[in-house]
Amino acid sequence: MIRLPELLAPAGSPQALHSAIAAGADAVYLSGKRFGARKFAANFDHKAMTEAIDYAHLRGVKVYVTVNTLIREDELLDLAEYLVQLYDLGADAILLQDLGAASLARRLVPDLERHASTQMTIHNLPGALYAAQGSFNRVVLAREVTIEEIKRWGQKMEKAGLGLEAFVHGALCYSYSGQCLLSSAIGGRSGNRGMCAQPCRKPYVLMHGRKDEYGRPEGLQAVAQKESYIISTRDLCVYRHLDKIVRSPVQSLKIEGRMKSPQYVAIVTSIYRRALDAIARGSWSPSKEDERDLALAFNRDFTIGHLLGAKDVMGRGMSDNQGVLIGSVASYDPQRGEAAVRLCASLVPEKGDGLVFQSPGQEMGLVVQKAIEKDGLVRLRTPDRVRPGARVFLTGS
Template sequence: MPPSARLPELLAPAGSEQGLKAAVAAGADAVYLGGRRFGARKFASNFDLPDLARAVDYAHLRGVKVYVTVNTLIREDEIPDLAEYLVRLYEMGADAVLLQDLGAALLARSIVPELERHASTQMTIHNSQGVKWAGEAGFSRAVLAREVGLEQIKEMAREGGPGNVGLEVFVHGALCYSYSGQCLLSSAIGGRSGNRGMCAQPCRKPYILLSGQKDRYGRPAGLSARPLPEKFLLSTRDLCVYRHLKEIVRSPVVSLKVEGRMKSPEYVAIVTSIYRKALDGIARGDWSPSQEDEMELALAFNRSFTRGHLLGESDVTGREMSDNRGVVIGSVSSFDAGKSEAAVRLSGALVPERGDGLVFQSPGQEVGLVVQRAETREGLLRLKMKERVRPGARVYLTGSTALDRKAAQIIDSSPAGIPLDLQLTWQEGRPALQALLPGGERICVVASFLMEKARNQPLTRQQIESQLRRTGGTAFAVRDIEMEYGGDLFAPLGALNQLRRQLLEKAEEALLDRRRPVKDKVEKARARWQEMKPSLPAGVASSSCPGSPFDT
């Protein structure tokens, strides 16, 4: 790929604070997350308003964009809370909101027109006409339905119409059985609407296929069960286009989305880091798919993988299992009932270790095991079992402690800090510390204490530099320090530490202010909402919703 070619954004899920840190550390360009209301993943950990503001700041200081999901269908009595929520998101500097409800989209366009709007996949945009409509409606991006193929996407980009709407696609994670945004099964069966963020995932349940006739009124009659080898008849496999990233990168898509706000931070770390490494390799022109990376993607979580409709798969269902399948590592050779010991013949290089999760599967039987001890004798892996397993049973590795350790290393790693060049001078004996920020802005703090001539042991230049370089736990890294120091002054090291902290706090605020609207624009947004209220139906203009996040 030529160095000048555009690389699509890598967009990762952040269902919790740890998930956010995992996504950022693993190299995401942007994250999507939700608040406690109005998001399509109500049962993720999500963020209350103070946490959401901190999450936006955390990401922005590390160069990562934040898109907030506001993609449920909205009731009339929720409009006041939604309006205030949109203003708060705009105020804290969210980079975009994802929307499904047309009324919510109009409300956002009316009161916070400068806040970018992305059309959620729940809108089921699947053709050129849909993309054209999104542009005319003021959306800057359309998250396409998962049923759309890559050739269709190229056509959409050619014929999408005004507004230069960016096209976003899912590249990894769970798929829906129904058309994106159109499933009513959870609502019909259990009263938990997916379009209100409460999908109970009935597609992952076991079902029996019945066949029969119709009576004179068209009702089913004479039904009987049809014998089938599988029972999860509606369950879909997981999307994984890792091997085909080059083809997708060459397409008109602007963002590659990883599904998984309900997944663990470890999952987010592993999957995001692998796609980051692949995209960077494609940009350099030296990438090819890695079997090791594919194995780790499968170990992180899979219901068996599919290329999806995106790359032309016609059947994406996986009816044998609806949960994590892990990776096949071998089969049971024999079982010693006296020792309660299974002998497993391994089929590859993966060898389970203490703490790993295994599943033994044979027709009519599924047995789980957390490995406590494993030893190899006579070429077979010996495992102590609490339950008898059948010879021939396939053995799956479903949880890997080695992968968990790798994920923890990714999460604990620190992305390269924002480089700061410091200059230390003295103003009437008081240290004055300046920083040059990216973009050329200078900030300065002057100490409240004096550095006086030392009586015994003056501070050395190295001691001063050492204190000023301590940026651990922040988003910064000190690059150069300039000072004209005669070597004869003294101040408590704690005082220098406080001076450094004050400078870094001021630097944080200066950088974050660049990403937030000025106060006057926020007040104008609130004024626009107040002007709209009289035109709303009676009873809508004031909220009476219990549990409103804006009651306090």
């Protein structure tokens, strides 16, 4: 019998928590109203946290609470009180970035498991062993670690009593986890305080020029580029290679997405759950339908990430949900304000679906009000003129 790793799902809200558990998660991770690295998720106040932990435990699901921001000195008393509350509520583990917070937790609530957050940037064996010496029970590895490195660490991690957790699906950070200061530098919103404004998802113009005698840029000129989102990454998806991850020493497979909708959590968690159960039975092969549904749930184009050896994880064409390519514009009737889309997939847009039309210099989204299909063409009314040849993506179904 294959030993299955834990499936760990995000719960940014009570609704997402219910979705994750119904979809088959073994554990969920969530945050209170303070000290979590996703300040703008719905998160959980004391009452909601109490109900969430009880709800999960009644269904055999563990709850890990993120306490993974950097802590200011004037917050230590509040943090101490919060850690004791989490222990009393029955949280199964806490995720930590701040070493001072980890030391405080070790002294105040020594029986509460401590997981080293990915924000700690643990990306090599000495870092993992350092976490073990600091009495951490688990390390959430930086997304830059490869599966081959993890395999080499296996025996030493087991000897040190340290579990390994790895991200398998969701958004990637442009920087090493926990090391990006761009949001803080540009707008004063620190990712290490849970307030990242995601400047990596914005369009930029690449400039080229000279330096004056003081090192200041001068004579700057824009460099022509095909793509505008030059520091935006693709989304991670290892679904097709999940059996390879299962055979590694990774003990927990983590889905990113505390800012995502309950529907997203349900779809992604259920697909990975079915895949893991099929792997355990020895009857799994990747499903094209499941891959399509993962893309429909949300994607910025998928990559297998550094985990499985991808050389390039950048997605510079766009920074929002790309959806699934379903066809291209064959013609446009300006009199009727209507585009004829030639389909290249089995998906046919229906009323209420979301579409994006993409061509060089133009991107337009719409919600389908009416779609008429005939002879491989679908006719759609569009709010603006679209160019023949524009690619059409289904972004919501």
